[in-house]
Amino acid sequence: TTPQLLAGKRVVITAGPTVEAIDPVRYLSNHSTGKMGFALARACVAAGADVILIAGGKVALPTPLNVTRIDVLSAKEMLIAAQQCVDGTHSALQYVPEDEHDHSHDHDHSHQHEHHGECDCGDGHNHSHEIDDKEHAHSENQNVMADIFIATAAVADYRTEEAAPQKIKKTQDAMTISLVKNPDILATISLAHPELFVVGFAAETQDVERYARGKLLSKDLDLIACNDVSRADIGFASDDNAMQVFFSDRYKSEAVTLEKASKDKIAEQLVSIIGQTLVQ
Numbered sequence: 001t002t003p004q005l006l007a008g009k010r011v012v013i014t015a016g017p018t019v020e021a022i023d024p025v026r027y028l029s030n031h032s033t034g035k036m037g038f039a040l041a042r043a044c045v046a047a048g049a050d051v052i053l054i055a056g057g058k059v060a061l062p063t064p065l066n067v068t069r070i071d072v073l074s075a076k077e078m079l080i081a082a083q084q085c086v087d088g089t090h091s092a093l094q095y096v097p098e099d100e101h102d103h104s105h106d107h108d109h110s111h112q113h114e115h116h117g118e119c120d121c122g123d124g125h126n127h128s129h130e131i132d133d134k135e136h137a138h139s140e141n142q143n144v145m146a147d148i149f150i151a152t153a154a155v156a157d158y159r160t161e162e163a164a165p166q167k168i169k170k171t172q173d174a175m176t177i178s179l180v181k182n183p184d185i186l187a188t189i190s191l192a193h194p195e196l197f198v199v200g201f202a203a204e205t206q207d208v209e210r211y212a213r214g215k216l217l218s219k220d221l222d223l224i225a226c227n228d229v230s231r232a233d234i235g236f237a238s239d240d241n242a243m244q245v246f247f248s249d250r251y252k253s254e255a256v257t258l259e260k261a262s263k264d265k266i267a268e269q270l271v272s273i274i275g276q277t278l279v280q
């Protein structure tokens, strides 16, 4: 049996790519599949955690059992969802009175939230929130801060400055798309919540340790897991991975190498490392 290393902990995980619209039919994205983040979500549930999985882009994987899944598209939407999930204010986490509970979901406790590009709060969209006072009072009392944030998402570094409102026509021989930098979700969340235990990922092709230690410091992480993406046999769409894990100087832990194994096995090992580091 798996030791319940994360019993009672609330974990928020980002996974998959982000999708940045160019116009209503085209987008910029990357080859991330979300496998590592979904494997981590399963491993965290097995370790007793309460898990919220924010899936970007169009992740095609089934929602792990007993995980609250929130689908978003772009980096901006992922940041808002992550902030609300970490603060415990996301609508998917709010208290639902027993008599209004939709029992059709009860068979597996998994919730699927299809937002398809429109975030549910805070960015000017015209959604109606019909929450009666009683429920509202409950939900305000129920905001639970997350304990652990794990960023596995392959967030697009840049997005289009503004998506064209209509499909762009092929009238010109050449075209230029102007891009602006996306927010760093991991750094934003981490720096805003010093008490949160934060885990980053990095894909490097060279100087793995130097870049990893730089990110540990600049994003104020507790630990970072790095894969060497110059290796063809691991990473991205592969079912296998291999990693080096580096720790913040706050901990006494030496760097750890996780040899090539399935993403499920790697996820289990990472969760056990996270559990052991949390109690240091």
Ligand code: C5P
Pocket: 014, 075, 151, 152, 153, 154, 155, 156, 157, 182, 183, 184, 185, 186, 187, 199, 200, 201, 202, 203, 215
């Ligand atoms: O700086 P770099 O992109 O290599 O950092 C990778 C780590 O930062 C990953 O954990 C990734 O999920 C996270 N990240 C993020 N938002 C970004 C870029 C990266 O959360 N815009």
